[in-house]
Amino acid sequence: MTPEIEIQDSLSPGAKAVAYTDPLTGLGNRRRLMDKIRKLASERADDPAPFTIGVANIDGFKPINDLFGHAAGDEILCQVAHRLRACLPDGGFVARIESDEFAFVLPLVFEKKGAEKIGRMFKDVLSAPYDLGDRNVRLSASFGFAVYPFAGEQFAELLKSADTALYRSKRRGRGQITVYSEEIAEEMRRGTQIEQALRRAIIADEVAVHFQPIVNLADASIQGFEALARWTDRELGFVSPGVFIPLAEERGFIDSLTETLLKKAAETAKHWPSEMFLSFNLSSAQLIDPATAFNVLAIVNRVGLDPRRLELEITETAMMSDPEIAAKVVNELHSIGVRVSLDDFGTGQSSLGRLRDFAFNKVKIDRSFVSEITADKSAEHIIRAILTMCEGLNLKVIAEGIETEEQAEMLKALGCRSGQGWLYGKAVDAASTFRLIEAQQQVQTKSAQVYLINR
Numbered sequence: 001m002t003p004e005i006e007i008q009d010s011l012s013p014g015a016k017a018v019a020y021t022d023p024l025t026g027l028g029n030r031r032r033l034m035d036k037i038r039k040l041a042s043e044r045a046d047d048p049a050p051f052t053i054g055v056a057n058i059d060g061f062k063p064i065n066d067l068f069g070h071a072a073g074d075e076i077l078c079q080v081a082h083r084l085r086a087c088l089p090d091g092g093f094v095a096r097i098e099s100d101e102f103a104f105v106l107p108l109v110f111e112k113k114g115a116e117k118i119g120r121m122f123k124d125v126l127s128a129p130y131d132l133g134d135r136n137v138r139l140s141a142s143f144g145f146a147v148y149p150f151a152g153e154q155f156a157e158l159l160k161s162a163d164t165a166l167y168r169s170k171r172r173g174r175g176q177i178t179v180y181s182e183e184i185a186e187e188m189r190r191g192t193q194i195e196q197a198l199r200r201a202i203i204a205d206e207v208a209v210h211f212q213p214i215v216n217l218a219d220a221s222i223q224g225f226e227a228l229a230r231w232t233d234r235e236l237g238f239v240s241p242g243v244f245i246p247l248a249e250e251r252g253f254i255d256s257l258t259e260t261l262l263k264k265a266a267e268t269a270k271h272w273p274s275e276m277f278l279s280f281n282l283s284s285a286q287l288i289d290p291a292t293a294f295n296v297l298a299i300v301n302r303v304g305l306d307p308r309r310l311e312l313e314i315t316e317t318a319m320m321s322d323p324e325i326a327a328k329v330v331n332e333l334h335s336i337g338v339r340v341s342l343d344d345f346g347t348g349q350s351s352l353g354r355l356r357d358f359a360f361n362k363v364k365i366d367r368s369f370v371s372e373i374t375a376d377k378s379a380e381h382i383i384r385a386i387l388t389m390c391e392g393l394n395l396k397v398i399a400e401g402i403e404t405e406e407q408a409e410m411l412k413a414l415g416c417r418s419g420q421g422w423l424y425g426k427a428v429d430a431a432s433t434f435r436l437i438e439a440q441q442q443v444q445t446k447s448a449q450v451y452l453i454n455r
């Protein structure tokens, strides 16, 4: 028995009820959940029948709170609690374990299919409108389930598995249901292996920054470079930033990684010609951190790069977790002279309103449209629409992932001025950027001489 349980056992029945109850909704709280799960696990330890636990998190609850006020937020939480309690299957239990997070114990659900079925039922029940007196609000919830004993034999381990499953759901968008599985377990093991190697690599300064040219499509001259993280581990080999950046975010050490990368990138960029910019990807964690602009400024100042030569790329999906703080971060970045571009445009939860509300300077059209532009009429129409819209909103546009001359020609014909892609160069190390710039300067000098001679 843990000390926590011993303390609870020494309380009077009234005090115990209070200690085990969520005061807002009247549901059980985390302690009560822990108690339930421990009891059930000890019963099932002799009888090997599985049971299921689950967690549900309301999607975008913070904006609801901000928009309608905390009293309305509380009212919604109470209605959610009421609905969940009303539709619990036989023997089931529900608790509120965090502000907008609920957990269930389902003693008679033994496997994935059963858990998914209950998840769908909860999801439907929660998606009906909420009556707030003068208005109705709709919301969705994401779910994660874990089946005992496979996903864990102890409370903490089981809840962690359910949380991991919930995290997967959140990553896939709103209203998703995930059950912790052997694949997820394997991914977690691999994730832990990569995490350990990456933490070591950051300390040993083995994560590098490469740079991909961003060009003026009219003459392919370099306007700037996008910094892209590169890491090759001795044992794991090359690991894509598409894998290790989200992992560092998920496991909470993206800040130190970003700091190292931005410092390295800025150190290289300050030696480029002053008209060339550095484009750097901000991660979603930085968009919920109010200190981001300050931290960025501290790094570029220390390195000696003019902040007006820095552009930060952010994605819509990253902005979604807390649009209010993200807007604040973007505005502060502007006030210190840093420009902000919207990366991978067209792939996230694109909202045209966001283009107006957020003070972006540039939009980067995602590679998925560019790669289809010569084959698929609808991709062409989408690019045309984005270009027209951005012109109206006074936003510059960069087309990403240009691989062929045909794509480049088509983009130019549609009026796109800047681009990036393997046609113009893959990401290369710092020394190679200087060689590229030098080669460009030589060509420019020669053509200037030819021009002068021919005059």
Ligand code: C2E
Binding pocket: 212, 227, 228, 229, 240, 241, 242, 245, 261, 281, 282, 283, 284, 313, 343, 344, 367, 400, 401, 402, 403, 420, 421, 422, 423, 427
């Ligand atoms: P992104 O910011 O959209 O970067 C563009 C990705 O497209 C890069 O992949 C780049 O190598 C690739 N790419 C560029 N041109 C072409 C092309 O013509 N064809 C094809 N097939 N691919 C092209 P990469 O380097 O693997 O990076 C993947 C993602 O990882 C990036 O997408 C970005 O979201 C993230 N990332 C990379 N470096 C960093 C970093 O330093 N910090 C953060 N937060 N994220 C980073």
Ligand code: MG
Binding pocket: 226, 281, 313, 343
């Ligand atoms: Mg980018």
Ligand code: MG
Binding pocket: 343, 344, 364, 366, 400
């Ligand atoms: Mg991109």
